[in-house]
Amino acid sequence: MVAAAAAEASSLRVREVSKSFPVPDDPVARRLTLDSVSLSLAAGELVSLVGPSGCGKSTLLRLIAGLDSPDSGELLVGSEPITEPSAERGLVFQDPNLFPWLTVRRNIEAGLVARGVLREKRHEADEFMRLVGLETFGDAYPHHLSGGMAQRVALARALINHPKVLLLDEPLGALDAFTRMRMQDEVLRLWQARRTTMLLVTHDIDEAIYMSDRIVIMTQRPGRIERTIPITLERPRDRSSADFLRLRGDILELLHFAGNAVAAV
Amino acid sequence: MLQEADRRGEVNGSGIEAASTAPMAMAGLRSAATKPTITKSRLRTLIVAPAAGAIALAVHLLVSKTEPPPETRSYTVFLCVVVIAFVIAALVQFVWPGLRRWMRDMCPIFAAALLLLCVWETITSGFRWLPLPYFPSPAGVLQSMINDGALLFDSTWHSLILLLSGYALGVLAGLISGICIGWSSPVRYWGMPVLKVVGPIPATAWIPLAMVVSPSAIISAASLIALAVWFPVTMLTASGISNTRASYLDVARTLGAGRAYLIFRVAIPAAIPSIFIGLFMGLGASFLTLVVAETVGVKSGLGWYVSWAQGWAEYGKVFAALVIMAAFFSTIMTVLFKVRDRVLVWQKGVIKW
Known part of the structure; x- marks a missing residue:
């Protein structure tokens, strides 16, 4: 019972959320970015969000992170409404955004310092550096790291707070193809070890199929949920299996169709 | 090759x-x-x-x-x-x-x-x-320096004390006002116009007023130096703080950071390179203000010594004081460079493994 309640606490619900932004050169007009989006993630679920650029994926992630607030609608983690950013909801951007003035170790410890628990939990920094394979780089400064290493530090920095929900905004988008595939496995490993609820924004259909339990497809602006596709392939998944490729073809077709539909309206 | x-x-x-x-x-x-x-x-x-x-x-x-x-x-x-x-x-x-x-x-x-x-x-x-006597030989300058060594040493010491107290005061005030203006938009709204109007007045232009208002020449000189330092330090601190990358602040907030963390551990470290530019500009301004204040008001220090020696037409002493000034100011500049290299080690290609 207790375990079920704990699991329930890290579920994520987005109900009828809309968000618009002012148009830069027009003081009155506002552009609708998200139009009544509803989405829910069970605890421990890994869901990918794909869609054309400018469809409001990143906006939705910022709303869930609490960095912006919606015009209407409701966002909940467990039964708690989201009103402001919190260490419960980690966010990793495409740019690792490591603090360049801190060493790798201090970057990873940042969350502990921010929450004022560094003294008790300092050992966790070692644990997380090991987890992402950077234990020998503790004293290096971020600009000495490769893109993949920097992104691993960013992941460790987000994970050290044990967030209930981890939001990933194209975290692997800037990496080369090989590093990217390795990092996908890395993220999956972390996810399986910690069972954190994860919402992954990506442009890469392969990545979405390879990693997620479900793929949510969004339409062009204003962003709406077009469709949700459950991925039931056995893990670990084979990127070249027939099922994988068929699914990939279906989704690509769907995205193409979704694009045309919007253009017709 | x-x-x-x-x-x-x-x-x-x-x-x-x-x-x-x-x-x-x-x-x-x-x-x-x-x-x-x-x-x-x-x-x-x-x-x-x-x-x-x-x-x-x-x-x-x-x-x-x-x-x-x-x-x-x-x-x-x-x-x-x-x-x-x-x-x-x-x-x-x-x-x-x-x-x-x-x-x-x-x-x-x-x-x-x-x-x-x-x-x-x-x-x-x-x-x-x-x-002659306006351009003595190096031998003459060295001789003046040795003959008047005690007074020159004393003058350098007084200049140092005055410079450091004025500079420290100006940096402290500049950092505080710069951080407030850079961080808080109401403070920026009211503070920026004051800064933009009052700041560009050269500190030396306040000398007549400072001499009337202040109880002693030393205190008025120190506050003038502080004023000269305050302006560039405030300006560059404020711009450094307000130009902190928004994504650093966003990341910190999702890590559970409160306001103190955002200001002292994100905005200020991010602004340090800009703050150092302000510190260097302020240092240059402080040298100028120091020498002018000593020339016209304060009865000690190297600036005073130069005008005093000039009054006696002892140009050997004038040159001696200039040589000491050059060594003195460039040493202080070097110290600030060293401090910057230490503080901004993360910007350089240095790793301590």
């Missing part, structure tokens, strides 16, 4: 010989310029400074023949000490790699400085091209 070529060249170790036999400064200069190309680079860096010193010494002995010995003896001693010091350094560097690296870097500069002294001496006491 150059060193490679030099190493292949013939060893010709008679660099000093040409210098010591040079009948004229110009001949000496030419031999110093042509010699190194056919000597090993290692040998060149070793020889160039003592050679320049020897040339300066030779020129000095030649031109000062007509002057009374007590006036020039200390400069002779000084040049001898310099030459001996460089010869010793040239020997010690064989067993001390750190010194060797430093010498390879600095010897050409020292040699050029010594040759410059030599040129100065030639056109002052040598050819007497420049009118």
Whole structure:
């Protein structure tokens, strides 16, 4: 019972959320970015969000992170409404955004310092550096790291707070193809070890199929949920299996169709 | 590449010989310029400074023949000490790699400085091209420096105290106002116009007012220096803070950061490179304000000393004070550079493993 309640606490619900932004050169007009989006993630679920650029994926992630607030609608983690950013909801951007003035170790410890628990939990920094394979780089400064290493530090920095929900905004988008595939496995490993609820924004259909339990497809602006596709392939998944490729073809077709539909309206 | 070529060249170790036999400064200069190309680079860096010193010494002995010995003896001693010091350094560097690296870097500069002294001496006491007493020879300047050593030391000390207290005050005030203006938009709204209107007035323009208002000249000078420092430090701190990348702040907030963390551990570290630019600009402004304040109001310090010596037409002392000022200000500047290198180690390619 207790375990079920704990699991329930890290579920994520987005109900009828809309968000618009002012148009830069027009003081009155506002552009609708998200139009009544509803989405829910069970605890421990890994869901990918794909869609054309400018469809409001990143906006939705910022709303869930609490960095912006919606015009209407409701966002909940467990039964708690989201009103402001919190260490419960980690966010990793495409740019690792490591603090360049801190060493790798201090970057990873940042969350502990921010929450004022560094003294008790300092050992966790070692644990997380090991987890992402950077234990020998503790004293290096971020600009000495490769893109993949920097992104691993960013992941460790987000994970050290044990967030209930981890939001990933194209975290692997800037990496080369090989590093990217390795990092996908890395993220999956972390996810399986910690069972954190994860919402992954990506442009890469392969990545979405390879990693997620479900793929949510969004339409062009204003962003709406077009469709949700459950991925039931056995893990670990084979990127070249027939099922994988068929699914990939279906989704690509769907995205193409979704694009045309919007253009017709 | 150059060193490679030099190493292949013939060893010709008679660099000093040409210098010591040079009948004229110009001949000496030419031999110093042509010699190194056919000597090993290692040998060149070793020889160039003592050679320049020897040339300066030779020129000095030649031109000062007509002057009374007590006036020039200390400069002779000084040049001898310099030459001996460089010869010793040239020997010690064989067993001390750190010194060797430093010498390879600095010897050409020292040699050029010594040759410059030599040129100065030639056109002052040598050819007497420049009118006396306004342009004394280096020997005369050194003699004034030694004769008036106690007062110069005292003046330097007073300048140092005044400069540091004014600078510290200005930096403190500038950091506080800069952080407030950079971080909070209401403070920026009300503070920025004040800053933009009052800040650009040169601090020295306040001198008449400061002398009336303040109880003592020292306090008014310190506050003027502080004012001169305050403006650039505030401006660059504020711009550094308000230009903090929004994504750093976003990341920190999703890590559970409160306002104190965002200001002191994100915005301020992100602004440090900009803050240091303000600190350097403020330092330059503080030197200027210090000297002007000492010249017109305060009755101590190097600025006061210069105008006092000028009043007695003792230009040797004026130059002596200028030389000390140059050394004094550039030392302080160097200290600030070192501090910056330490603080901004994360910007450089330095890793401590």
